[in-house]
Amino acid sequence: MAGRSGNTEGKFTAEERAAMKQRAAELREEGKGGKAAEKKEREAQACRDAIAALTGSDRAIAEKLHAIVTEVAPQLEPKTWYGFPSYARDGKVVVFYQSAAKFKTRYGTIGFSEDAMLDDGVFWPAAYAVLEVTSAVEKELRGLVKRAAG
Template sequence: MSDTKSGFSSAEREAMKQRAAELKEAKGVKGAAKRAKEYDACLAAIEGLDGADRQIAERLHVIVAEEAPELLPKTWYGFPSYARDDKVVVFYQPAAKFDTRYGTVGFNQDAALDDGDLWATSFAVLKVTDEVESTLRALVAKAGG
């Protein structure tokens, strides 16, 4: 439900606060120290999840490491995310974050999943089956470019 004053729900405001904290945390940190801090933050975000959200995020983490190792782990609005040149390419938005029925694996514009005039950039995931994993691996490999 939206707050009548700002138009944002409390979960949305919390996500914005998390993003501001991520930016503040990264300020002045560069190179290997920054990558290590972002990696640890991504793992902490995954460890903070429960149930299907955690299982999906853990599996996505492995898939990205294997299929697109050039994408570096970090957080983005508190979501486990993977970036190239500090631009998030793929992320997992847990269902619990906004109290939704399913979590989503999303791809931002730098993912290069372009396919003609129409393509999907977000995928609802209930659990990672062999078929889902195969699809995610192909998408992540393509997105990693």
């Protein structure tokens, strides 16, 4: 994440430090005891809360991604990752939404981790800039999420 906001000094920005603190809190939360079902519900609620905290187009995009994942890949488990709404398979994040507001960029991104099953030869996209989810974008996302989920 370093350097995403134009930082050329090699130091983390305040936004990047905040994201790392969020990730540390997520890891502490994951380490809490309790039944597996309770843990999954806490993580799902954290994902819903992360989406609800977004505004404008970031929120609309995250809500649409959530609806798509819920419909085409219900086996993926909602959670947060660096404070981002994300969806995991076997505990590993497969797809996530990174808001534009978080790092003050002009667009949010829908990203896929190395655990997403999107490999296509020796070169393929792992993140997509998204300004809005049109019907064409939604159709593409449905296919990507379904493939990524495996």
